[in-house]
Amino acid sequence: MTQDEMKKAVGQAAVDMIRSRLEKDMIIGVGTGSTANCFIDALASCRDLFAGAVASSEATAERLRQVGIEVFDLNSAGSLAFYIDGADEFDGALNLIKGGGAALTREKIVAAASKEFICIVDQSKRVDVLGRFPLPIEVIPMARSYVARQLAALDGQPVYREGCITDNGNIILDVHHLEILDPKAFERFINNIVGVVTNGLFANRPADVVLMSTPAGVEEIR
Numbered sequence: 362m363t364q365d366e367m368k369k370a371v372g373q374a375a376v377d378m379i380r381s382r383l384e385k386d387m388i389i390g391v392g393t394g395s396t397a398n399c400f401i402d403a404l405a406s407c408r409d410l411f412a413g414a415v416a417s418s419e420a421t422a423e424r425l426r427q428v429g430i431e432v433f434d435l436n437s438a439g440s441l442a443f444y445i446d447g448a449d450e451f452d453g454a455l456n457l458i459k460g461g462g463a464a465l466t467r468e469k470i471v472a473a474a475s476k477e478f479i480c481i482v483d484q485s486k487r488v489d490v491l492g493r494f495p496l497p498i499e500v501i502p503m504a505r506s507y508v509a510r511q512l513a514a515l516d517g518q519p520v521y522r523e524g525c526i527t528d529n530g531n532i533i534l535d536v537h538h539l540e541i542l543d544p545k546a547f548e549r550f551i552n553n554i555v556g557v558v559t560n561g562l563f564a565n566r567p568a569d570v571v572l573m574s575t576p577a578g579v580e581e582i583r
């Protein structure tokens with residue numbers, strides 16, 4: 362089974378998990394990335410069962426519209442029943458690293474506004490300790506050098522993501538060579554650096570369930 366086939370399988374598994382719980386007036390949150398795109402494609406078959414979705418990026422909003430799903434502004438949507446999104450890494454406590462697609466800030470907002478976060482991944486995303494995947498940090502452009510110096514002092518190696526401007530008009534620093542032993546504390550610590558908009562650790566609001574695709578099928582991890 363290829364990685365693309367595993368992504369399709371887990372996108373379908375997420376739809377199977379929520380289909381019977383969808384309601385006509387319900388708005389759900391939808392994430393960003395290739396696995397989230399597989400979910401959107403599978404979700405199209407149930408578009409008449411719910412009202413629509415809040416998107417975590419402009420790219421996701423466009424893809425949702427393309428398959429006929431109405432896109433709502435979070436400010437008018439209220440609390441969301443589900444948030445379905447991929448991740449770059451997850452650990453045994455369902456803490457995540459996200460932001461490989463530079464959508465981390467909106468992803469974190471939509472996750473925070475959702476009652477249940479269903480994370481969809483293939484088995485390559487599982488780690489014992491977060492940090493093998495470089496931690497994305499969204500930064501106000503004028504603070505780039507200052508924030509990079511603060512991160513270097515933590516023994517991380519921040520690398521400016523060339524040519525990447527987020528949907529919010531900011532830049533991304535990817536911090537390499539981290540071993541994140543206390544994800545909750547590290548998430549809070551980085552968010553306290555002036556100039557940081559948010560970081561890609563989802564530990565204070567982790568996933569509620571991870572659906573992990575393997576060649577043998579999709580495992581549900583709680």
Ligand code: 5RP
Nearest residue numbers: 394395396447460461462464
């Ligand atoms: C985007 C994300 C994605 O969820 C993450 O990068 C995983 O993407 P993919 O499903 O393409 O592997 O956080 O900002």
